[in-house]
Amino acid sequence: MPLPSSGGNFPPKALEPIYRQMDTWAAWWEGSPDVLSAVYGGGSYQRSPGSWFPDDGQTFAPSSGPRMNRSFWGQPLTPGTERTKLHIPLPSDVSTASAAMLFGERPKFVCESPETQAELDRLRKVGKLDSRLMEAAEAASALSGTYLKVAWDRDVYPVPFVEPVDPRRAIPVFKHGELVQVTFWQCVAKDDDKVYRLLELHEKGYIYNGLYLGTNDKLGVQVPLSSLSVTADYPEETETIPGYLSAVYIPNMRPSRCWGSNTLYAPLGRSDYAGVEQLFDSLDEAYTSWMRDLRLGKARAFIPSSYLNAAGPGQGASFNQDQEYFQQVESLGENGLQIEFNQPSIRFEAHKATCDSLVKQALRSCGFSPSTLSETTTTNNASNQVTATEVNARERMTLVTREKKTNYWKDGLSYILGVLLAIDVKYFGARVAPEAPRVEFSPVVKEQPSILANTVKAIADAGAASTETKVRMLHPDWTPREVQDEVTRVQGETGAPLGAVTEPPDQLP
Numbered sequence: 001m002p003l004p005s006s007g008g009n010f011p012p013k014a015l016e017p018i019y020r021q022m023d024t025w026a027a028w029w030e031g032s033p034d035v036l037s038a039v040y041g042g043g044s045y046q047r048s049p050g051s052w053f054p055d056d057g058q059t060f061a062p063s064s065g066p067r068m069n070r071s072f073w074g075q076p077l078t079p080g081t082e083r084t085k086l087h088i089p090l091p092s093d094v095s096t097a098s099a100a101m102l103f104g105e106r107p108k109f110v111c112e113s114p115e116t117q118a119e120l121d122r123l124r125k126v127g128k129l130d131s132r133l134m135e136a137a138e139a140a141s142a143l144s145g146t147y148l149k150v151a152w153d154r155d156v157y158p159v160p161f162v163e164p165v166d167p168r169r170a171i172p173v174f175k176h177g178e179l180v181q182v183t184f185w186q187c188v189a190k191d192d193d194k195v196y197r198l199l200e201l202h203e204k205g206y207i208y209n210g211l212y213l214g215t216n217d218k219l220g221v222q223v224p225l226s227s228l229s230v231t232a233d234y235p236e237e238t239e240t241i242p243g244y245l246s247a248v249y250i251p252n253m254r255p256s257r258c259w260g261s262n263t264l265y266a267p268l269g270r271s272d273y274a275g276v277e278q279l280f281d282s283l284d285e286a287y288t289s290w291m292r293d294l295r296l297g298k299a300r301a302f303i304p305s306s307y308l309n310a311a312g313p314g315q316g317a318s319f320n321q322d323q324e325y326f327q328q329v330e331s332l333g334e335n336g337l338q339i340e341f342n343q344p345s346i347r348f349e350a351h352k353a354t355c356d357s358l359v360k361q362a363l364r365s366c367g368f369s370p371s372t373l374s375e376t377t378t379t380n381n382a383s384n385q386v387t388a389t390e391v392n393a394r395e396r397m398t399l400v401t402r403e404k405k406t407n408y409w410k411d412g413l414s415y416i417l418g419v420l421l422a423i424d425v426k427y428f429g430a431r432v433a434p435e436a437p438r439v440e441f442s443p444v445v446k447e448q449p450s451i452l453a454n455t456v457k458a459i460a461d462a463g464a465a466s467t468e469t470k471v472r473m474l475h476p477d478w479t480p481r482e483v484q485d486e487v488t489r490v491q492g493e494t495g496a497p498l499g500a501v502t503e504p505p506d507q508l509p
Helices: 013-030 033-039 090-103 114-126 129-143 277-296 348-366 388-394 396-428 449-461 467-474 480-494
Strands: 006-009 108-110 145-151 161-165 170-175 178-191 194-203 206-214 218-223 237-239 247-251 300-304 326-329 340-342 438-440
Touching (some): 013 033, 013 090, 013 277, 090 129, 090 348, 114 396, 129 145, 129 247, 145 178, 145 396, 161 396, 178 247, 194 218, 396 438
Parallel strands (some): 300 326
Antiparallel strands (some): 006 218, 108 438, 145 161, 145 247, 170 178, 178 194, 194 206, 300 340
């Protein structure tokens, strides 16, 4: 179904609450005090070009944002006072940690054919796939998911590549929870109240491009792509791979807590921040109160005016100490002339305990163990080495969350990389058999080499394991073929009879 010749409201009314919620999460991800104040009704600001709103320069009105009961960021700034509210970037730390636990170590993309494997490795390197996946994973954590599409531009890369797309720039169509069609859009030019938008429709087997001239909230009419120099080279229609969509949506987590009852957009999933916004807000309020205590806790001395050195008529007076720690008073007091000192107490312990408690609860609500973002590590063994068992116990919630997320990423990456290889064959002349690779994420927790070596040695001394089993213990991430090769080398060096791995040869990749 090609693009329409004209359109009405844009973005579509049905997507406005979805985009607005994503924009709220994006505010926490960005962490700007001005943005947070505007989103929650405590101020206004000029939106950046990254905003989902059609008018990239419009002022975000406080009345259009979400509301919290007694929101810290929703309290307006008192006229004539300086902004003292502080933001702790815990949301962005959560998203950074989420991306790192998924792609901190490069996942394996395993193809059956050696030729296809070599070509995929080349596409991965030249197209900078790993850095793009890291970016996409961080955005997915904050915005509930991410789109990956296959793109090609010989002026940028000599190969097709995978490009992440912000979910606020997409109009999806889901069927039984699977993406069957998606339209990506972007504002490419703006002249007063006229807005040019480029729409890119992905259907199975085709990509359609269309340029539209409209207003801030209307799509308008379709105009030739040659109307603008930035879109002149875009084809109106491109054939991709019959029966396959050249884009995929990877949710951060499902089910959705925000729009789960909306059958059209429930597959979008949920953000790591969903339901945690009030804890983020309270953490900022507690930390701001802490810093206020520090400002008000400066020592002061109250000094009688007669103790000051007059500088002449109309010139005031001075005292031979640092001005910042005393305050002049006119009264002599009951005990005559005297200097009084005042040192307000700073509630350090109370504020720290409050902030620590809020951080721990927020991390748990985001699906992470409190120790995931902790800088301290404790060990219970005499050698001060953290064993895999100890890490598993301490990071259990984080590991469970990672396992959930990798299930979505495995399916999505396998699909889009298969399409990438097919596009490489069709438009770049690659001579390989396209296939959807198997995606393997490296284990987060790896046993210390010395501990693992001692375990394997004890098993070997007891004669309780074969060479194959010992190789598998030392290299749990190896494929059956790699294990077989290592077994052959070990047995060749030791002169032991050659054995075979348990998998049949036709199952070895």
